[in-house]
Every structure is written in C-alpha cells, then in structure tokens.
Amino acid sequence: MIDHELQATTEPGRRFVAMAEEHAKDFATRADQHDREASFPFENIKALQESGFLAAMIPEEFGGLGVESRLDQMIGMSRLARGCASSAIAANMHIAATGVMSRMWRWREGQPPQITSAVEALMRAIGARQLITCAPGTEAGTDLQSPMTEGVPDGDHYIVNGRKMFGTLSPAAQLMFVTFRIPDGDGYQSSMGIIPSGAPGVTNKNNWDAMGMRASGSHDIVFENVRIPAASVLPPRPWGVFDGSGADMGVALNGSLVACFLGIAEAARNLAIEMTGRRKGPKGMRLADRAPIQQLIAEIEVELMAGRAVVERAGRISDEYFDQYRLGEAPNDVSFALMKEQQCMKWTLQRNAISIVDKAMTATGGSAYMNGSPFSRLYRDVRAGPFMQPFAPYEALEFIGKFTLGLDPAPDR
Amino acid sequence: MIDHELQATTEPGRRFVAMAEEHAKDFATRADQHDREASFPFENIKALQESGFLAAMIPEEFGGLGVESRLDQMIGMSRLARGCASSAIAANMHIAATGVMSRMWRWREGQPPQITSAVEALMRAIGARQLITCAPGTEAGTDLQSPMTEGVPDGDHYIVNGRKMFGTLSPAAQLMFVTFRIPDGDGYQSSMGIIPSGAPGVTNKNNWDAMGMRASGSHDIVFENVRIPAASVLPPRPWGVFDGSGADMGVALNGSLVACFLGIAEAARNLAIEMTGRRKGPKGMRLADRAPIQQLIAEIEVELMAGRAVVERAGRISDEYFDQYRLGEAPNDVSFALMKEQQCMKWTLQRNAISIVDKAMTATGGSAYMNGSPFSRLYRDVRAGPFMQPFAPYEALEFIGKFTLGLDPAPDR
Amino acid sequence: MIDHELQATTEPGRRFVAMAEEHAKDFATRADQHDREASFPFENIKALQESGFLAAMIPEEFGGLGVESRLDQMIGMSRLARGCASSAIAANMHIAATGVMSRMWRWREGQPPQITSAVEALMRAIGARQLITCAPGTEAGTDLQSPMTEGVPDGDHYIVNGRKMFGTLSPAAQLMFVTFRIPDGDGYQSSMGIIPSGAPGVTNKNNWDAMGMRASGSHDIVFENVRIPAASVLPPRPWGVFDGSGADMGVALNGSLVACFLGIAEAARNLAIEMTGRRKGPKGMRLADRAPIQQLIAEIEVELMAGRAVVERAGRISDEYFDQYRLGEAPNDVSFALMKEQQCMKWTLQRNAISIVDKAMTATGGSAYMNGSPFSRLYRDVRAGPFMQPFAPYEALEFIGKFTLGLDPAPDR
C-alpha cells in the first residue's frame, strides 16, 4: 500500500524527519519496558542529543540542523512519537524551546542586547550538544497566565518559591525555564527566569506516576528560596492576562507537542494493518479478509487522513505567521486566529487519534488489552493528548467560539 | 439532585441491589490498590460469599436470595461495579452460572434426572456458601462455538487437554465449567464438563496482566491430560455452529457482565459531579459554575440515561424470554432476536460508558491522568467492555445486520 | 425478523396503539401528496376523530378510550407517525391537551369548581367527537414562560393581542389554548385563556410553509383585540419564570410529541430493510447481501434500539411521576428531575432518528434523494425534532448540566 504520509517541506526538515524515523525504530524496541517501569529513557535522550536531533531548530552556524519550518518540526516530532511517545514529548519540551530561541535570534534586531546574547549562549551550548533544557509551566489550580510560583526581588536577584507539575524531560535537563509572578502593589506581574536544575533549593520530586506517557519524566519540581540573578529573568508582563502574545507563544511551544499524537495514531494503525493481515479465525480466515474488519480499517484511514490534514494545515498557517511576525508582536486578532487554527487542529487530531487507537484495538482483538501488547501503552499514552496546554477541550471550544463571535476569547475561569 | 437510577423490579432483586451497594462502598476503598498490584481481591469474594450475594440467583429453598429477574441481576451487578469493576466481573462469572442453574432447576421437568440432581447439588453447595465456580470459555484464535480444547473419551471418562484464557475469578473457584470439543469422525462435537480447579493436570498460570480489570484474576488455565468422569459432562452438541441455543446461553451468561460497565460509567460520572463541584480555577470560580463544564456534564447525563435505558430494555426483554422458554429450546429466530437486543444494548452501553469516563476525565482535569486518581483505573477498566463475549463490536454489527436482513446471522469468521 | 417494537402496557393503551397502526397504514398512502402540496390532511384528522383516536386520553365515562399511561400515549403516537408524521404531530397537539384535562379531572378534589366543570365540559365534547383543540404557544424571540401576547383586563373580560407561531392543527381546531401575559405594575403575570378559533379578531394566517412537517398546518395565529370572558382564563402565575410547574407541564405536553420522531425513524428503517432486500447491483447481487450494507443496517438497529429504550424509560418515569403528583404540585427538584429524563430522551431520540433516516437513505441509494421517494419527506420531517419545545438542544444541555450540578437549571437566555 502506498501511504501518503506527511512530508517535510524543506531540506533541513527532511533530514530532521529522516533522523526521527531512525531514532523511532530504535526507541520502539525499548518503549514497552520504559512504560512498564516508568523509567526515564536517558539513553534515548542521549542518542537524540548525540545525533543532533535535539539541536534541530538551532541555526547551522551554531551547530544545529537549521530547521525553520514549524510544519517540518511537527512532522518530525510525529515521526519520533511512532516509536516512543514519552521520549517524543520529552524531546519536544527542549526542541520547542529551541524553536523560540532561534526565532528570537532571527529577529534579534531591536531586541535588548542582553537577551540576544543570552539566547546566543544557549544556542551555542545546545548546538555543541552540551545543554538540555525544559520548561515546567503547569501548576495545580491555575492556568499558564497566572502562575502561583512567586519570585520576590532581592537586590539584583529574585528569590523563587513554588511548585511546578508536568516537568517533562526534567531528569535530563540542566536548565529550566520557569514562569513566576512578581508581587506588584496589590497585584502581580508575570515573568520567566532561567533556573539551573542543580541550583540550591530546587528539588525534582521524581514522582511522575501517570496512566500513560510513563517514560516522560514529567515530575513535580519544587522551588524553595531559589536565588537567581535578575539578569536571567525576562522583562515582566501583566499577570493573569490571556492575550495575543500568550497565544502565539502557546502555538510556538505546543504545536509540535500536539503533533506527537499523530505519531501514536500512526503506530496503532500500522500495528492493526500488520496484525489483521496475519491473524486467523477458527476457520482459517484472516482478519483482513473479513468485510467488517475492512470497514473498521477504513474508518481508521479516514480519521488518520483528517488528522494528517489538520496538522499540515495548522503547520503551514503557523509557518506563514512566524514568517511575518516577531513573537508577541502581532495584533491580538492575528495571534488569536492562529491559536484558533491550532486549537481546531488539536481538537480533531486528539479526537481522531484516540478513536484510531480504539478501533485498532478492536480490529486486532482481546490481546490488545494485555500489558504485553503495545496497544496497552498506546491506549494510555494517547489519552494524554486532550490535557495538553494551554486549553482543556471545553476551554478550547470556549476560546474558539468567543473569538469567532467577535468576543474576548479568554476562557472564563 | 434526584437521580433516576435503575431500580430492581422484584423484592429479592431489591435486596440484591441493596447488598451490592453495601459491598461496593466497601470494595471502593481497596479498588485502587488491587488495581495497582494486580492482586486478586480474595477478601471481596469472601465477603460476597458470606453475605449471600454470590448465592443471589439460587432459590431460597437452597439458601439463596431467590432473585429470578435477569434485569434485577443486571442492576445489582452494575451497582457492585461502581465500587470495583474487577470484583464485579469476577463475581459475575459465578453468579451468571448460578442463574443458568436455577433456570435449569425451575424447568427441570423433562430434563435428564442426572442433570437435575447435579444442578441441585451445585445449588445446595452454593446456597450453603461452600462453593464458587467459574467458566473459562475463551481460547486464542477461535470463537466460543469452536473450542480447540479437546476431550477424548476414555472408558467412562474424558481426558481433557487444552488452554483457556480470561479465566476470570479462577483464583477463588473450586469448580470450572469448561467447554471442549470431542473428536467425532472427521469432525467434532462440542460439550462442557465440570473440572475441579485442583484436579491433577490443571494449572492456573496466574498470569493475568492486563491494562485494566487487573484484580479480576482472569488467568490462563491449562489442562494437561485432565481426567473427568463422563457423568460430569453435558450431552454433546454440534461443534462450530452458532445457533439459537448458543444465542440464549450467551444472553444468559453475559447480560449481567455487560451491565457491569454501566456501574463504571456511573462511578466516573459521580466522581466528576463531586469534583467539579469542589475544584476551583485561578480566579476562585468552581468548575461546576463554568458553562462549558455544564455542557460536558450534560452530555454525560444524556449518555448515561441512554445507557440505563438500554439495560432496562434488554433486561426486561430477557425476563420475558426466559419466562417463556427453556434454555436452548426457543426457535432460532426468537433466540436471535433476543441476542440482537442484547448486542444492541452492549453496543450503546459500552460506547457510552467509554465516552462518559472520557468526558468525566476531561471535566475534572489533568489530575485524572495520574495513577493516584480512580479515573486512571476507570479509564482502563471500561475499555474491557467491547471485548466481552460473544461478539467483538464489528461482529455484533455483522450479526445484527444479517439477522435483521433475514440472513443467517452467524459471523463469517 | 422478529422485531421487539414498543408494546403498550395497559389494555386501553393496546387498543390505542392498534388504532394508531390502522390509521398509519391509511395515512401513509396520502403522506407524500400532502407533503408535496403542503395541504392540511383534514380527512386524516376527521378519521382520527371518528374512530375515537382523538379522544383516547378521555375517560371512558365521557366517551374516550380511557388511556392513562403516558408511555402508552407515546407509543401510540410513535406508531401513528410511521404513516404520516405531520398528521401525528397535529393530532398530538390535541391529544396532549386532553391528557392534561383528564389528569385535572382525576385530581379534581380541591381544584376550583369552575375549572373542574370547564374541564368536564371540554372532555364531554371531545368524548362526543365534537371538539378539536390546539395550543399555539410559541412566539418569535421569546420562550414559553415569557409570552409577549398580552391580555389586558377589561371588566370581566380580557382583551387579547399578539401573534403565535407553530399553530399546529389550527386548521381543524375549534378552540385554542393561548398563553398571554397580563400587565401587573411594572411587570407581568402569565396566564392561559380559551379562545374560539372563530372569535372576532382571530386570524389564522394559513402561512405554514416549512421544509418539513408540511401537512401539520402549523400556521401563525394573530389575535387583534380578541375579547374573552375572564371565566375562561386560568389563575395567573409569575411571568418569565421557569420552575417545576413549567417543567411538568412541558413533560405532559411534549413527551408524546417527541415520541412521534421514533415513528419517523422506524418508517425509514423499515423502508431501508425492504428496499435493500429487493434492489440489485450491476452483477445481480442484492444490496442486502453486501457486507457493508449489513453493517449500515446494523448501525440503524443499534440506534433504533436505543431510541426505543429511552422512550420506554422516560415514559415509565413519567407514568410514575403523574401517578404521584398533581400537575404543578411536585417539589421543583422532582419536576426538574422528570424534565431532565425527558430532555435526555429527546436528545438521544432526535439524534438517533436523524441518523437513522440518514443511514437508511445511504443504504438505499441516490433515489432516496428524489422527491418521489418517501425518504425525501422523512429526511425533512425528522429535522423538526430538535426544534421541539421547550428547549433547543443546547438549552437542553444547559438545563441538564445545571440541574445535575445542583444549580438553578433555568437557561440563561
């Protein structure tokens, strides 16, 4: 069967995708074991670093692959996720951040020089395969715009206290990008600082124990009186406000994360095709030869085609946007329109991916329910999708609906 | 909120349901731990035996509760599953068999006397809370009508060899009802024999390790030259044939099994209502006060109402059928029409139950993805539903479609 | 094929359903023509009056059939709708009102004597087959609780002005039950009066021209300075308030209306079975012999079974409620819980009915798209379902969600 899978649109993108396929093949051999043990795949992350995969978005001049297309980034991440979704979302935590860095570098004209040089330093280290970063942003009971983690100025330093969840990739990261609020009169401002994982007061709770994505190392991180220089803190922005600049950052950071779930769907579908072509019933008939199985496989294909299509479309629109605007500088409506496309993509893709895994299990039969089957992992991994930031599915609808109707799209939460 | 949950239709049924609710409350306290450890809940099964719950379908004269309504049986099992679905499907394995026994007792006139007395003996032991049974019927690569396990006559005994899967409740069962084929010329006949769990040659592989229903003890059971008296073997029937008598036995054994998944859905929904009424967002707004959450909860209620309705309807039709016909003696079309209602019930109920758990997780947020949350268990348990015998979902459609169109409804497999 | 269609639960109900089947057979022969012409089926309504069908809910002592079960009422109306849905919803407009009357009669103890005698007079006339009524309640831009039609007291009369939509059955009705508001200080009260269709100032606009339900005569009715005696006006209630008494009246009036759409679904499904069993493809294969058609028919059956199940369940719960409570006198929560079941029924039934008609068309092929095919009518008729009062589908979700979460369930509109 000829399969029109997603194709990268640039030369660096094609190299990135090819590397993803190689790594995926390797990771697949260990995915079930890491899932079973909830162990962090240090060897996978190391392999990604050594091959240059983790530096894919870094300009070639700094040692990276120079991937600029966000669509290509999404496609590559989806390919990697076919082998091990946990490893893919872990890698994405770092790669998405490097995508932001290289954008800041490309648009450095007019940017405060200390930011530019900080970005350059990070990119050099990453390009030299010496640095891995993560960005634990989520906290319990609040949203991304309203961190409760607090940074209090203390001379030319900040003292940071708080707790982050879902610190994906944290076991392997040397640096963390941490959002916090800064008390300001009766209210707060919001900012982000760079905190070394080994800084005094930082504790990785090593407590990730979820239903799926078990090898992603998404631990809680606790900050107790962590002291960081003001120079490594971004200029403050309003706290608790969802505006266009939050929207495009959300797209920048989460587009390729969402795309990983396409890879899960493709893995499930490929398994289903392979198994139904092999397994036989009591009278020797292959599953693939049974008409109802053919209908089921077709429904999978229909959903997969739509999943690929929305990734392609959202990725292309995202590429057009970021070719035109510096991060955070587009008019609100333009950023919101971009975010809307991404949320529509996420909705369709996650729903279809979940359905594809479900139907693939149905097609192959009861063995799919066993922990010895990769389907068990895929079924649990794929359900992480709808929880991905910045919006729960019902919030996504709220955002999309309000924006479409010309209202302030910030969810009422 | 007033909740029109399912109500038993007879007095014994009401006692059964009340007991189910008591046990469920108790089991719920241990469900997560058994799930985590994949440990068999011996203490639950013991409690069910001691309370008389396991003897619910046994006539009062033999020490049972005298539940005769199959609808009431289904409702009781759904209630028990709210607390621990693994325990419920384990208990059901035994209770469904007792339902068949008491039917055979009620219709004993004209039945071979040795069968009647065997049934009576089983029922007395069960009513006296001294016997637990199970019925491992599934084998890899075949269907229920075509067992590959083989029983070869040897004088007034049979020598049984083979392997069964999904031996739910097997760790606690003293006796097993085992289907096997008997060589007959070029072909086979099919029968069922009673095999003590401790008989020489019986090995419980203790190997149940599935994604969900982890506490159900659904191990493989291997039979190696197991010798059983011919007197404990039912008269043979055609092998590999799906007819009305297979259909009504399927209904008799699996109706209350399917109903357990209603209980999972109700548990998830109750959790969602409770949690969304309590949890607050960054600005202090309760989840329950957010309009999109209200829409989501409403969708759950719509699906739950339909799930309850199909159970009620299929249960009532099943009661009418079994009031009229002895097991295996209705015309094929009548049995198939009954099976069709049950398969329609299963389809709607399983689909809705899966959707309800999914939406309940969405409504309560990312913590539902943690293994510390009951939702993790519910999400994995509920997916077992579509795999339940005798038909995979696509086979159910095949059966329903063919029967409705006046064709031979046996799946082409 | 044995088809477990819905069965009436009482003897009068069974007579009612049998009559419905007879009338349906007759109406079916004219349904397409009335649809094409948008002509009102006076001869159908006359036949229903003469057979006693229209008096079904009237006690036998007044010449009716004495049907008391609301479930039976729903089943009978669904049967009638199989033949001609327009005629069924037209008849329902009258029959639902008679159901309310006979309830008021049964619970007349403690009721104001003038109301009791008015009810008795209406029932006698209806039982004698001399009176047809309708109840045009809908107005543009408002809801049922907030009529804009106004009745201004003028001595012992009211002067009524306003305009009602969806005056189903109005061409055949001699009396109309009309809700209006009564100015009261800065606000309003709400009431209902009886207005003869021929009263001065009443104009039937004869303007019903909808996509479907074209033979239902659902014209606009205009009231210009219509003078009615205060004695034919009910005691006022608060205006604009949705409470339990509105809820149970909504259930009383609309349950059997919603059930009509089950009949549409059944008609479409029966056609599909008949046609696919007859039509052949290029190689002589019957549609029914094609596996994908069998899957499609099975999906129809699954949805139909659920549709029947929710009708049965909501009808039974409604029967229990009205056996216990006088209209408008149950605690709010009890009435809302009843309404919730009805709204859940409506949601599932309407969605499934629409899907069944759609799939039946798909199964039978392109001829279903022609106006010469009954499917054209069924496709257009069935879409009326979600619009049925008192809630649009999204409002139904709002009501269900809020009630379930313990909030005031009145839609925020």
Added chain:
Amino acid sequence: MIDHELQATTEPGRRFVAMAEEHAKDFATRADQHDREASFPFENIKALQESGFLAAMIPEEFGGLGVESRLDQMIGMSRLARGCASSAIAANMHIAATGVMSRMWRWREGQPPQITSAVEALMRAIGARQLITCAPGTEAGTDLQSPMTEGVPDGDHYIVNGRKMFGTLSPAAQLMFVTFRIPDGDGYQSSMGIIPSGAPGVTNKNNWDAMGMRASGSHDIVFENVRIPAASVLPPRPWGVFDGSGADMGVALNGSLVACFLGIAEAARNLAIEMTGRRKGPKGMRLADRAPIQQLIAEIEVELMAGRAVVERAGRISDEYFDQYRLGEAPNDVSFALMKEQQCMKWTLQRNAISIVDKAMTATGGSAYMNGSPFSRLYRDVRAGPFMQPFAPYEALEFIGKFTLGLDPAPDR
C-alpha cells in the same frame, strides 16, 4: 474575526477564486427562488460563460484562464457554491471535463492525433465561450464502470440506446460525454462518445425533482437509436472493471464536485455567525452571548477547519499526481492511493458539512426550518454530498479498507 479560508496557490487560481466570489454574491440573490421553483439558472450559467469562468481550466492560448492546479479548481468551486450550490455543481460538470481536456492537451505527445485535435477543437470552442458540455454518467442499478447504455457499431457509426440519470447542467449543454458499453462476444467493452444534445433520438426528460440541488438541472437523458460517428468515440476499455485508470478519472472529475460542499458548509456557518450576533432572547441577551451557543459555534469551526484541511490535502496530493502521470497511465496502486485520499476527503468533508449545516440551524433557531430561510435550502442541498460518484459512503469504506489491507479494492457489488 480573521478567517483562514482556503487560498489559491497559483496566479490563475487566484483570479478564478476572485471570479467565483463575485459570481457567488450575485447567485446568492436568486438561489432561494430557483430552489423553490426548481428552475434552471440559465442566467447564472450564461454569466459564468461570459465572464470566462467556465473556461477557467482551458489554456490561455485558447482563451481560458489557464488554471492548472486542481486544488485551486476545488477552492474556486467551493467559493462559487457558497452562493448557489446547484449552480456550482452544474458549472462543475462542465469545468471538470475541461480539466480533463487540458490535461490531455498538455500530455498530447504520443496521443492519437485525432484525439488531440478533437480536444483542441473542444477547447477552442469553450475558450471562445461558445460551447458548454456535460457528462451524464450515472444509470439506475449499476455503477460507473458498467454502463447499461449500449452502443452498437453500425459501419463507421454507433447506434446508442439507453438512459442516463443525474444529467446535471444538461439544459445548458450543447454536447454530452456519454459512456456506453459495446457488445463484444459474450461480454462487453466500455467506451465514451460525444453526443450533441440536439441529435435525433436524444430526449432530455426535464424531470429533475429532487429534495435539494433543485436548480442543477440534473434531468434524465434518454437515447433512442442515436447515431454517432465512430470518430467521436474513445477507444474501448474493459467493461465492468474498476482499475487505476477509472480511479484517476474519478478523481479528475469529482474532486471539485466534492469541494462544492465545503462552500455549502461555509455559507451555513457564515449565516449562523451573522444571525447569532444579531438575534436576541426574551431578556435581550444576544444568542452570541450565550455560552452554549458559543460552544456550538466552536464545534462548527472545528469541523470546518477539518473540512478545509482535507480539501487542501487531497488537492495538493492530486496536483502532485497529475504533475507526474498522464491520465490512466499511473500504476494501479498509485492511482488507488490517490483515490483513497479523495475518498477520505469526501468522507470527512461530507460528514462535517452535514453536521455544520445542522448545527448552524440549531444555533439560529426554529426559523431555520422555514422555507423562507436559506437554511432550508442548505439542509437539503448538503445531503446530496454522500451520493456523489463514484462511491456511496459504505462503498468508499470498502474501497479504502481493501486497498489499505493490500486486497483488490473494487467494491463487491
């Protein structure tokens, strides 16, 4: 609101889309009337001819717009359908044929010279705005590969007899492309001939009376002893065989037809946004301000985004295919893979379009059910989608499933 609608990818495509938007605006003013009267919009077709729209796919050297991109063709047709879907599918009947002609011209090297010159003549006439064609292919009870219309050789002529359905655009077409079978021994061969609409023996039955697409003039065409020169008949191919060359012709002819339904969905959605932003409830609240309406609009947006995405994806893949292969000359698997993408597109798009129209009606309220509302037309028009050739939805699944599983994908019919 910024709306990322589909954008043409080439300069001629952009001109084509801009023209489509102009025409759509004009056609929209008459769409409801043509629908009501089932009248053929001669003035629309004339306007499309005069503006050069009908010659869009014709090379500029012959007077056309020179649109080569099939994606652009699809986008333009979807835009036109926003105004009047009947006119769009009528225009498409001609435009799709011109697309095939210009492909034959572009790949004329090695093609029989008489075919090339016939194509050139047709294109010159069309470019000169003097010729309109149609291609009535469907017949009752058979499929496109197995025409029952028969052409019997008679010297250097063929005598054609048969009846075609769905002769869209036939009232305005001077020439028809007609498939027929040629007796050949015990069997048949299949071919296509050009028949002037006014040839002796051709009767346009003028009998199109469907539920929707009422202005498309899709009449039956009867051929009685129609005599056509052998020179205007294509070389015969096997009869009754579905292979790759049927597949790519199906894509060539039907891709932009399917895309028209995107335009219907967009029209419905635009209406819903406009109306909910304007209409108010009893307390003065706009529909757009109600949270459940916002959720509904968001669901529409999600489905619309996916609909656009699958069109974009299928169009792009189609462009790549036709850049690489001459019609009918790709390996079977390559053509089938192309057809699979198109069928996946069709499935998602048609389902989403139907759902979007449905939800748009729900959002705007009961007035959408009136014949005076454009929604009535859109609801009836959109349902034509799943019937579009070459596969019914269940056949599409059969094709997709079999191809994906490595089997002969021809539907078993």
